[in-house]
Amino acid sequence: MNSVARFGVGMQLGPQGLLWTATNMRGGILGRKRTPETPPHDPKLMVARVAHEYKAFLAALRLPDSASAGLALVGPGPIDQTDGSFKSTQTPETWSRFDMAKPLIAELEIPVRVENDANSAALGEFWSRQISRARTFACIYMNLGIGAGVVVDGALYRGASSNATELGHISLDPTGVSCFCGNHGCVERYAAPDAILGQAHQNEELKEQLAAAAGTLDTMGQFDYLARLAVRGNDTAATLIDVSATRLTHAALTLTNLFDLDHIVLAGPGFAVAGATFVSRLRSQLVASAFARHSHTITVELSSNPRDSAAIGAAALMLQSSVSPHRGTSKP
Ligand SMILES: [Zn+2]
Secondary structure, eight states: OOTTOOEEEEEEEETTEEEEEEEETTSOEEEEEEEOSOOOSSHHHHHHHHHHHHHHHHHHHTOOGGGEEEEEEEESSOEETTTTEEOOTTSOGGGTTOOSHHHHHHHHOSOEEEEEHHHHHHHHHHHHTTOOTTSOEEEEEESSSEEEEEEETTEEOOTTTTOOOOGGGOBSOTTSOBOTTSOBSBTHHHHSHHHHHHHHTTSHHHHHHHHHHHTTSOHHHHHHHHHHHHHTTOHHHHHHHHHHHHHHHHHHHHHHHHHTOSEEEEESGGGTTTHHHHHHHHHHHHHHHOTTTTTOOOEEEEOSSGGGHHHHHHHHHTTOTTTSOOOSSOOO
């Protein structure tokens, strides 16, 4: 890590466009900017856009290039850190064989890396909360998809290719619906916003409400609207949010038992409105069913900034390599 670095920059690719953040060494947020335009399919045009927006973001914040610890690009997994590419079904297929990091390193002359959003949120939450390395920590992340990042002994558990702890693809039913990942019955197919909105549209009353109030919104906007209905006392909406929470909790229990977790944070736009319902459901389940419940307590909390947690974590990621030793091909 550059010893004179004073800030890191994170850029999150999400269904709402690009979200930029900069944080300082204490985890303080120096700036935030959202550019809602859909990213271009041509990866070279995307690199040009990222480079342009990075420079404009620093200029607007009056941050000197020379004090940057680097840029982390985060998005839904899978990602490939060996070739700097995004391979998600949520990002253009044309990006899947293109190294996003390399041309940005050359143009911006800073370290650049790619990371998946759940891992990034996990590192950001672990760092900003100053969680002890003695804790076995997980961040459960929900946006369009569901993922998780696990921190063991102060380091992110990456697996063979930095695609570990794919919580959304724990199967609840091996004979269930097929999933793009190749498995069947994945929790993401039953608990993620798309799945819950699909159920909401089967209820005539909710379908009309969503069409009237949220019809022009994207999936996450519609899910926010449904969650607001639930929080305000609409029983049908509340039941659907609880369905999501219950299904997610089943998978989270498996993750907890696999890693013997003792601290969990829920982060991501999917928890922005009704996160308390998910926290409550998960706490109850873990108290009743966690394998090690008689050995230790398990803390479950909601991120203080669920919508921005992955982007904030991305910026923090560039500042704290000592906390998250990088495996795989290193970027400069
Ligand atoms: Zn799956």
